[in-house]
Amino acid sequence: MDRETRVFAENHFRGLRGRLPSRVCPPLDRVDFIEKPDSFTYADFFKGYLLPNVPCVFSSAFTESWGCRKHWVTPSGKPDFDYLLQNYGDVVVPVANCGVQEYNSNPKEHMPLRDYISYWKEFIQGDYSSPRGCLYLKDWHLCRDFSAEGVFTLPVYFSSDWLNEYWDFLDVDDYRFIYMGPTGTWSPFHADIFRSFSWSVNICGRKKWLFFPPGQEEALRDCYGGLPYDVTTPALLDNHLHPKHQPCSPPLEVTQEAGEMVFVPSGWHHQVHNLELCAVQQEVSEWKDSMPDWHNHCQVIMRSCSGINFEEFYHFLKIIAKRRLLVLTKEAGPGKAEGSEGTGLGRQQATFDIGRIAEVLASVVVHPDFQRLDTSVFSPKPEDLLQQLEETVAAATSL
Known part of the structure; x- marks a missing residue:
């Protein structure tokens, strides 16, 4: 790119x-x-x-x-x-x-x-x-x-x-x-x-x-x-x-x-x-008042039906974000994350991808169901990763 x-x-x-x-x-x-x-x-x-x-x-x-x-x-x-x-x-x-x-x-x-x-x-x-x-x-x-x-x-x-x-x-x-x-x-x-x-x-x-x-x-x-x-x-x-x-x-x-x-x-x-x-919660909402730990059950059902839940989705975004950040810092991550312009994974593609990840992550961290997760064990914390990505995007506008 x-x-x-x-x-x-x-x-x-x-x-x-x-x-x-x-x-x-x-x-x-x-x-x-x-x-x-x-x-x-x-x-x-x-x-x-x-x-x-x-x-x-x-x-x-x-x-x-x-x-x-x-x-x-x-x-x-x-x-x-x-x-x-x-x-x-x-x-x-x-x-x-x-x-x-x-x-x-x-x-x-x-x-x-x-x-x-x-x-x-x-x-x-x-x-x-x-x-x-x-x-x-x-x-x-x-x-x-x-x-x-x-x-x-x-x-x-x-x-x-x-x-x-x-x-x-x-x-x-x-x-x-x-x-x-x-x-x-x-x-x-x-x-x-x-x-x-x-x-x-x-x-x-x-x-x-x-x-x-x-x-x-x-x-x-x-x-x-x-x-x-x-x-x-x-x-x-x-x-x-x-x-x-x-x-x-x-x-x-x-x-x-x-x-x-x-x-x-x-x-x-x-x-x-x-x-x-359509939405997991709409399908199982009748159990909300009687099912202990209902929101965690929704995450289990979401993963079963969609193949991923909020916690895994965050880790998915984190891994791609880190690999794109490595491209910008000219470090080669596992699987040779850094690519040439000819492969489409050069600095411009990495900058664009980081901007998209930041926008998606910003919508995730404010979602009520994501906020119910214990993110204190996440590394880095979602808010810290989002801040890093937004700062990177701001600094990369002159690229």
Whole structure:
């Protein structure tokens, strides 16, 4: 990131005047297709898509050097089962049954990759049908369990990745997933974890994406407040069950070809098909007067449902803040926090990130539920970290 881009971004957020960035995006009737890597810079992506919070599709030219595109796919464009079996056949992978709804997701089982590939071959031979159902390999943490070297190269546009940077620092998890499945497999309607942005590369075959901009999902809620499992279901036309569906605009539809990369902005709900090859307290408020230590129970439920609670969220912000401060002081932290301007993690990116962390932390420390936590054991104390970040931002305005 250069200085001009940082100043542009800071002015953008000042102009939001307290509105959630993920809720502010221009109306769209199409998704832009980015053709050439050589003429599309980090600043182009940052200003044109990340800040406005709108999706885009990158052409296959952006991923043509990836090892997985060379080794995981046959010359005819089909999955190279032999290569996958030879290199990962004994790895146990998570597999979802797309034909069974479990809440708003699918039940999962675990099996060796070789067993899943055997199923896949039988599914194809059975004219895309199986008595075992429609099974989809989902959420395989290949890069956590194996080296990502030779599989993919992180695109510069997504190099400031707070979630994976946090988990890499803790060395316990990540949010890099592999999906594999035959025609008919799909992912139900959802928004990404923590309402983060994400990106997805299709190695072979074709995918259909259905995108709904932030806020549009509210028109899809049923009379009980629940979101649909499948936005293509005729049940959405039932005005008694879905009284708000009438004003809902049709989704943005994107067909993703082999090698192409889709940017999924923050807060955009979506549903994905393989073509070929609300508040915790509101839900449990009735127990408030009778449940001892009710607010702590809310934190437990929040973590169970969202994957994180206020205490962990503070530590998440703290780790990213410290690593960005190291960049500004020219010290290399664990995982080489300092980066060059070419990777997008130079001084300007660090300054911008610190400003965003400070704004988020400022909203956290005044939240009534956060104030109920015993923050005396936190190091540094949230107020002290916030002061350090705000002082850093003030001093960095001349950078």
